[in-house]
């Protein structure tokens with residue numbers, strides 16, 4: 559599938575709705591890209607839409623600007639960031655070498671939701687890479703961030719370091735309003751609508767002999783392996799040199815429990831339907847039950863809404879979220895990964 563074919567999308571935050579000041583600006587409004595590009599060129603942070611989740615961006619070649627990302631997120635400085643680029647030409651400048659595996663994945667999936675880890679060119683993006691000898695690179699597909707990257711390149715900015723635009727450990731944002739909820743009105747956020755994919759990119763380490771899947775995404779393992787022409791190894795404690803990739807991230811404030819369909823139905827039958835503080839997200843529980851939010855049958859549809867649903871539960875003051883465990887099959891790998899992290903807090 560070509561990712562850009564999924565546009566156009568609706569704008570998430572209607573003007574005047576819960577918005578104040580000028581923190582959120584439509585990415586398609588005249589002058590918005592220019593304003594954001596100038597701010598980034600000057601070393602400021604900007605919230606940006608991507609097709610996966612919103613990012614908190616700074617120019618990748620400015621260590622002071624990148625250090626501000628870590629401060630703003632409350633992220634430990636040894637957790638490396640992804641550098642976002644226009645495409646392969648720009649990516650290759652950050653890498654030494656731009657590996658064969660990186661080339662294959664970029665040719666197959668860029669622009670799109672796949673991040674490659676390569677050996678880093680000397681003295682480049684040191685702060686973004688948290689001092690590691692490797693660097694994560696991705697060319698995002700969202701038209702607003704693509705326009706922004708192109709304008710930044712004209713201003714001499716060779717890439718944007720951007721983690722997900724949430725406070726450390728929290729659920730990633732999939733609308734501009736989510737980003738404002740995380741960081742308040744002082745941050746300029748380009749509004750590109752609700753993210754069409756909804757979970758973060760797949761991360762493949764192609765810096766060594768054998769490619770390693772560090773984080774599953776919506777592009778399936780089989781598609782990645784087909785593009786690479788070889789099998790992917792799973793991340794383990796030896797392969798993951800980056801802290802953060804295997805930890806309990808992506809957690810809502812409420813406690814989240816994963817349950818089988820049977821467990822969930824019998825637990826639900828024991829609760830009064832009017833009980834406060836419990837929310838259920840399930841494919842098979844009774845649809846009309848007041849506690850139940852229906853989970854779609856399609857893994858892509860669940861990925862798209864998952865983080866927004868968890869945020870909605872938190873906003874309602876939910877204390878306990880029961881989620882029906884999706885099937886243990888390849889198309890659900892990305893969703894199952896995020897759910898098990900959210901449950902392991």
Ligand code: TXA
Nearest residue numbers: 610612613638639692693694721722758759800802803
């Ligand atoms: O879809 C996405 O990837 C989003 C959007 C904004 O592009 N970005 C994102 O960034 O999810 P972040 O920082 O929330 O997650 C990046 C992950 C972290 O778990 C980090 O440890 C890993 O990428 N990572 C970054 N550089 C790495 C490296 N050199 N080696 C291994 N893992 C790395």
Ligand code: MG
Nearest residue numbers: 721722723730
């Ligand atoms: Mg993140």
